[in-house]
Amino acid sequence: MVVLAASPACSSLPIYTATHGRQLAALPAPAATAGARLAAALPAARSPSCGRLTPCRAAASSDDPTPDPSPSSRDVEALNKLLMPAAPITGAELRELVLEKWGVSYDVRLQKRGRRVYVHVMWKFLEQKSFPLTEEEYLLQLQAVADYLNLWECQERVRTGIRSANKRGPGYTGGGNARAISIPLDVDVDGAGRSNEWNTF
Incomplete structure (x- = not known):
């Protein structure tokens, strides 16, 4: 588990947004595990x-x-x-894990940085008045993330990463920079030969 500050050079990879109102194209499947x-x-x-x-x-x-x-x-x-693979994870379970850990419904996103893929627990949360998604859209977003975690067989890694994360949670640093909780995934999407699809998000 790594705690990283958000950077303009490392944009989040939204799977579902209020602006588009739809899921984006399927991400590439990983190379053989x-x-x-x-x-x-x-x-x-x-x-x-x-x-x-x-x-x-x-x-x-x-x-x-x-x-x-x-x-x-x-x-x-x-x-x-x-x-004997781990049980599939759902968007509802992701929300429950986040709620149990930090007490609010933080947004959860996928991000690719270099050759690594991360799950980011973001600093914005559903209970905020300024949160850009409705509850239904928020749950669709989390379910889309969960679907890829199941495809990549990373569901246990994320369960463990959230439970063992710093209790302080996402938020803002003393300098005013946004801070997310980052969970690295053991996924090789570049190996599928379709890594350029990630650059269009």
Whole structure:
């Protein structure tokens, strides 16, 4: 979790805005995840006792210099995570997580900075009179963010990031600069060959 000050050079990526009144074009899907590559490349055995994968190691031979190709415990955990994915997140859950943490309905946006993608919990919130979205539009915005988090399999990262974030929350610095809560995502949208779509938002 990183706390960053907003910068004019790093504009937010709105998925739904009151101005346009519609969702923007679909974002590119990420390149194959590490878990997917492991699933295709590593041998593993399923444990009949609990349904999880367990390491399947060949018997070692003192006169055989060939490295043991069996998966490590970390590899097995990655495969288990792939086979037992986290529950999908919804826009309503995003709002509830934010409310439980900070007591107000902060806006949540996606942003691409360089090759990294972040979820930003913004400093503006629904309960403000000056907030630019209606409650319905706000929920549509959060649901659009949630849909991409599910597509990218980043929902647990965001749940953990919000719960472990600084209690101080988003707001303004002493110098008057806006401050968002930034949660980096393990996503490679550039790998899909469609990164230019991000530059049009």
